[in-house]
Amino acid sequence: MMRVIAGTARSLPLKTIEGKDTRPTTDRIKETLFNMIQLKIPEAVVLDLFSGSGAIGIEALSRGAKEAYFVENNKAAVSCIRDNLSFTKLNNQAVVMECDAITALRRLNGKGKIFDIIFMDPPYNKGWEQQILAELCQTDILDKDTTIIIESAKETDFSGACQLGFQIEKQKEYKTNKHVYLCLSRAEDTYETSNIPRQF
Helix, strand or coil: CEECCCCCCCCCEECCCCCCCCCCCCHHHHHHHHHHHHHHCCCCEEEEECCCCCHHHHHHHHCCCCEEEEECCCHHHHHHHHHHHHHCCCHHHEEEECCCHHHHHHHHCCCCCCCCEEEECCCCCCCHHHHHHHHHCCCCCCCCCCEEEEEEECCCCCHHHHHHCEEEEEEEECCCEEEEEEEECCCHHHCCCCCCCCCC
């Protein structure tokens, strides 16, 4: 059973959905992740793409994040996110977007919303990492202080991220997967998105 690890909702159990459509981040990996970003969490605005059960965004809210956006297009998973938010009493700080990740990024663009942390856990080995990073380049929802965290298969290649204007800050490998931490590689005032290719 998954639980909230720390914060106001500490130890509360979280629902997950059955089947292979979602792949919950284990509590051990989740704890390692949040230990690495703990200083960025207080008052942060968080975007949780491919949310699944919502465990990452909920953990962030429990630990003091100001607001979290949950993006998920699986109806059963969306229902699970809403139930978990209600149970942890964190729904007033949450926005649930029932759509795919690309659509969500396009809807958020131009709304004046800057995210401090963007987390994504897309299906492995489907090329989503490249597509999302390329789409992020066309938006105004991140700046030089935004941390992007991608959970991916261990073999996923991120060497092309620099071509999109990102740099890898650090990487944490686990048994079968990894977390890659990225940020914009140039200052915001010189960051030009118009000349950046949309694919690696």
